[in-house]
Amino acid sequence: xxxxxxxVVAFDIPCPPDYGGVIEVFFKIKKLHEQGIHxxxxxxxxxxxxxxxxxxxxEKVFYYKRTLSLFKLLRYPYIVASRSSASLLKNISATxxxxxxxxxxxxxxxxxxxxxNRKKIVRIHNIEHRYYMELAKATNDLFKRIYYFVEAIxxxxxxxxxxxxxxxxxxxxxxxxxxxxLFKNTPVIYLxxxxxxxxxxxxxxxxxxxxxxxxxxxxxNERACKYLINHVAHQINMPLVVAGxxxxxxxxxxxxxxxxxxxxxxxxxxxxxxxxxxxINIVFSFQATGSKLKLFTxxxxxxxxxxxxxxxxxxxxxxxxxAQDKQQLAGLINEVSLKPFDQEExxxxxxxxxxxxxxxxxxxxxxxxx
Numbered sequence: 001x002x003x004x005x006x007x008v009v010a011f012d013i014p015c016p017p018d019y020g021g022v023i024e025v026f027f028k029i030k031k032l033h034e035q036g037i038h039x040x041x042x043x044x045x046x047x048x049x050x051x052x053x054x055x056x057x058x059e060k061v062f063y064y065k066r067t068l069s070l071f072k073l074l075r076y077p078y079i080v081a082s083r084s085s086a087s088l089l090k091n092i093s094a095t096x097x098x099x100x101x102x103x104x105x106x107x108x109x110x111x112x113x114x115x116x117n118r119k120k121i122v123r124i125h126n127i128e129h130r131y132y133m134e135l136a137k138a139t140n141d142l143f144k145r146i147y148y149f150v151e152a153i154x155x156x157x158x159x160x161x162x163x164x165x166x167x168x169x170x171x172x173x174x175x176x177x178x179x180x181x182l183f184k185n186t187p188v189i190y191l192x193x194x195x196x197x198x199x200x201x202x203x204x205x206x207x208x209x210x211x212x213x214x215x216x217x218x219x220x221n222e223r224a225c226k227y228l229i230n231h232v233a234h235q236i237n238m239p240l241v242v243a244g245x246x247x248x249x250x251x252x253x254x255x256x257x258x259x260x261x262x263x264x265x266x267x268x269x270x271x272x273x274x275x276x277x278x279x280i281n282i283v284f285s286f287q288a289t290g291s292k293l294k295l296f297t298x299x300x301x302x303x304x305x306x307x308x309x310x311x312x313x314x315x316x317x318x319x320x321x322x323a324q325d326k327q328q329l330a331g332l333i334n335e336v337s338l339k340p341f342d343q344e345e346x347x348x349x350x351x352x353x354x355x356x357x358x359x360x361x362x363x364x365x366x367x368x369x370x
Contacts, residue, residue, distance in 0.1 A: 005038045005059075005097035011083065011105040013043045013063070015051035017196060018268065019215050019245065020293045021125055024171070025102050027194040028123075028366070033057040035367060040095055044083040044106070062091050076108065077154035078147075079128075084108040089115075104128045104159060111164040121369070122162060123191075124170045127178055129156035134287040138219040162186065167369055173313050191365060195293055196268075197300035200350045206340050207279030207303060209241045209261075210333060213271060214294055216264075217246035224284050225251065227326065229258050235330035238337050243274050275301040280336055283307040283320075284329070295320075299353060303341035306332055319349050 010025050017026035029039055033056075041058040043050075046066045054061045064085040072081035089109050092099055098119040101107050103126075110120060129152045136148035162168060163183050169191040170176040176190040212228055214221040225242055233240040242255060243263040255262040266274065275281055281298035283305060295312065298305045305320045306329065312322060321336055323329050 004036060005040070005095060006032065007040045007042065007092050007095065007097055007099040008102065009042045009044075009088065009092075009099065009106040010102045011044055011079075013045045013048040013051060013054075015053050016268075021103065023196055023293055024123075024125070024193050027196060029054075029057050031194060032366070037367065040091070040097070042088055042091065044085070046082075062088070064088055077128075077151050077158050079105045079151070079155075080108050080158060092118075101165075104155065104162070107158075107161055110161050119167075120165050121167045121169060122165045124168055124175050124179060126171075127175055129153070129159065131287065135219050138223040138286070144219070169366070169369070189365075189369065193293055193296065195296045195300065197297065200299070200346070200353055201276070201301050202299075202303060202341070202346055202349065203276060204341050204343055204346055205303070207277050209239045209278055210236065210280045210282060210337075211241050211243065211274055211278035211302075212282045212284065213243040213266075213274065213297075215246070216242075216244035216248070216251060220285060220287055222248060222251055224286060226254060227286075228282065228284060228329075229254055229260055231326075232330050232333070233258060233260060236333045236337070238279060238333070241274065241278070243271060272301060276303075278302055279341075280304045280306055280333060282329070282333075283311060284326075285311055286326075299349060304336045304339070304345075306336060315355075316352065319352050 008029060012022055014022040014025040014029065017023040029041065032039060039058045040060050041054060042062045042064065044064050044066050050063050064087060066082040068078070068082045072084060083106055089112060093114050098121060099115065101110060101120065101122045103123060107122060109115060110122070132148045132152035132155060136145050136152060139145050139148065162179070163186055165186060168179050168183070168186060168188045170179060170188060171191070171193050173190050176188055180188045212225055216222055216225060221244065228240060239261065241261045241263065243266050245265055247262060247264050252262060263274065275297060281302040283295045283298055285308065295307060299319055307320050307322060309322050309324050312320060321332055323332055
């Protein structure tokens with residue numbers, strides 16, 4: 001790093017680190033701080049509140065309320081247009097240091113002339129237009145479906161701005177392949193995600209339930225959850241437990257009807273306990289939208305993990321039981337439910353994760369690339 005100072009532009013306030021994207025941002029900031037990097041953090045927000053804890057890891061924290069003008073909305077995706085504060089450009093320009101844009105959401109000023117001579121790095125959290133297209137398929141709400149579809153088209157058009165970055169940091173190998181093919185003249189590297197758990201804390205033995213967890217207010221997660229309840233739960237020989245933020249009334253009613261244990265809005269400690277004590281953690285989605293941080297949570301804390309082939313990278317396949325399609329899930333759950341999670345499995349997981357998912361190595365790599 002030519003400078004020990006770094007601007008980080010976050011799409012949301014990353015504290016508390018209680019959902020996928022902000023978990024990645026928060027623990028990256030924490031690790032960079034531990035390595036002596038002076039961080040100027042710029043946070044866009046709508047509902048979350050400023051958090052004093054961030055000041056422990058940053059030289060200064062700036063907050064920008066998300067706003068929207070009709071003019072910008074006609075030209076840019078909503079998630080980008082609402083994060084376009086002129087104050088952000090002014091504050092970044094005041095300190096001459098590289099800029100790390102967290103996600104396509106924050107890239108409104110990526111090609112601005114004022115930043116022409118600055119090193120600009122973009123952390124790719126998703127192939128966003130594909131993600132929004134899948135959200136459109138997942139929702140039954142007509143208004144939301146139209147919004148997601150239009151947003152997907154706008155994001156597909158907007159992603160060409162990424163050619164103005166000096167470096168793209170992809171969160172999964174599949175995204176690296178996509179952007180390497182799209183931008184032949186822009187360096188693109190894979191940088192593993194930063195997560196809450198730095199080492200494997202799984203325990204051997206057996207549990208007596210299967211767990212699905214996630215942010216249940218996200219349409220895709222609700223869709224996956226309802227599929228498990230309606231099509232898998234009655235075929236398996238262990239009870240299914242569902243845990244997550246903001247379940248809808250229809251999901252809560254379905255859980256009551258199907259006799260599924262629902263744990264709404266668990267805190268971090270409760271969720272950690274649920275993941276650790278489950279016999280099987282299911283990481284399931286209809287989307288292939290990059291690395292899922294809940295997969296790393298399951299592997300870091302849980303016993304057996306069953307996931308889908310569209311959600312896992314080749315290097316991690318040996319840590320999980322992988323279903324090729326959703327019809328295989330029930331059979332695989334019943335098969336794995338008969339197997340204790342033993343020391344041999346735990347040692348294998350530790351070895352693989354230490355090679356693939358090393359936050360210290362990732363932090364140093366980020367510093368070198370900046």
